[in-house]
Amino acid sequence: MKTKAWLFLILANIFWAGNLVFGKSVTADFPPVWAAFLRWAIAASVLLPMAQLVEKPSWIQIWRRNWGLLLFMSLIGIAIYTLLTYTALKYTSSTNGSLINSLTPAVVSVLSFLFLKEKVKFRQGAGLILSLIGVLTVLTKGRLLAIFDTSYNMGDAILLAAVFLWAVYSIVSKRAQHLPPIAFVAMTAVLGVLFMTPLLFMQPLHREQVTPLGIMGIIYLGLFPSIGSFLFWNRGVKELGAGKASITMNLMPIFTAGLSILFGQPLLLSQVIGGTIVIAGMLLSANPMSRKQAVSNAGAHHGGELTLKPVSHIESKCT
Structure with a gap:
């Protein structure tokens, strides 16, 4: 059972990594706003009947009691975050x-400490x-001492803004x-x-610019990172607890690099070194939870990323 849980978590992270790789290729056919719109339109068309079938929620009651929260989170987490991510991918690598x-x-x-x-x-x-x-090793291509003199990629700057919004x-x-x-x-x-x-x-x-590969990419974005990762992640957390599950998030840069190579994107030495440092830092900062905490958190709600990143995943990691 635990082996299957680890497999679910790995698949969830592969799908999230695919969001960045396929998102990069999709923005060649679709403007960023169309990529974001179609992704979530596909996801919504599947999630609505799924929620009705599995949870049978009182939609009107949920809206009346939580309309402000729902509006804020959909604006920040679905619309703006996703739009910034796909806009950034037009200028930077996955x-x-x-x-x-x-x-x-x-x-x-930092925000949790401040607020x-x-x-x-x-x-x-x-x-x-x-x-x-x-x-910073990645952004400066390994020249940390030139951090203030480096001309940064606009896509990297947009992604940093997206990270801040996702943290909020x-x-x-x-x-x-x-x-x-x-x-x-x-x-x-x-x-x-x-x-x-x-x-x-x-x-x-521009419909004439849309290719079959772009259409396949949009379908992937709407189904796998938006729905598949969400379901697999929750199954894994239920079996192992949020603490152990969060460790697997350190694999996402590796999966992204691997998928990028398969799609013909170059891999720089600075990315390899920087990625290794990032993963080491994440492992160092991982705060193993007590068994009681893990069991408690496993039953908690894990909400959307938009790549549908769950709440527990964000608290322990991150898009």
Whole structure:
């Protein structure tokens, strides 16, 4: 049973890595806003009937009691975050995107310390600093001393903004733990699609540029990272606990690099070195939870990333 749980967690992370790799190729056919819109439209069309079948939620009651929270989280976590991610992937590599996303736990920790007064242990802080050095190694192509003189890629800067928004989303998402998880993600997906609809006219879609590969990529984004990762992650957390499950998130940069190579994207030495440092930092900062905590968290709600990243995943990691 535990072997199957680890397999579920690995698959979830592979699908999340695929979001960045396929997202990179999809933006060659679709404008970023169309990529984000179609991804969540596909996900919503599957999640709505799934939630009705599995959870049978009271949709109207959920909306009346949580409309402000749902609007905020769909705007920040579905519409803006996803749009920024796909916009960034037009200018930077999927490998860079994965490594920059790995900064999320550091940003979450800082915001939690500033606004929630949560303490940061020495080991956790040291690991986060080490991870930051790893990301800077990637962004500066290994020339850390030239950090202030380096001309940064616009895509990297956009992803850093997305990481900040996702950190805000992850902190606020704790307020949604009382909601049915599938219904919650379905509702935020629908609202996110509605938010993005007016923006479609700002980036018109040129149908003649859409290829079969681009269509396959959109379908992948709508099904695998948006739904598949969500289901596999929750199954793995249920068996192993959130603490152990979070360790597997350190594999995502490796999976992203591997998939990028398969799709013909070059892998730089600075990315290899930086990625190794990032993973080492994440392992150092991992805070093993007690068995009692892990069992307790395993039953908690794990809400959307948008790549549908669950709440527990964000608290322990990150997009």
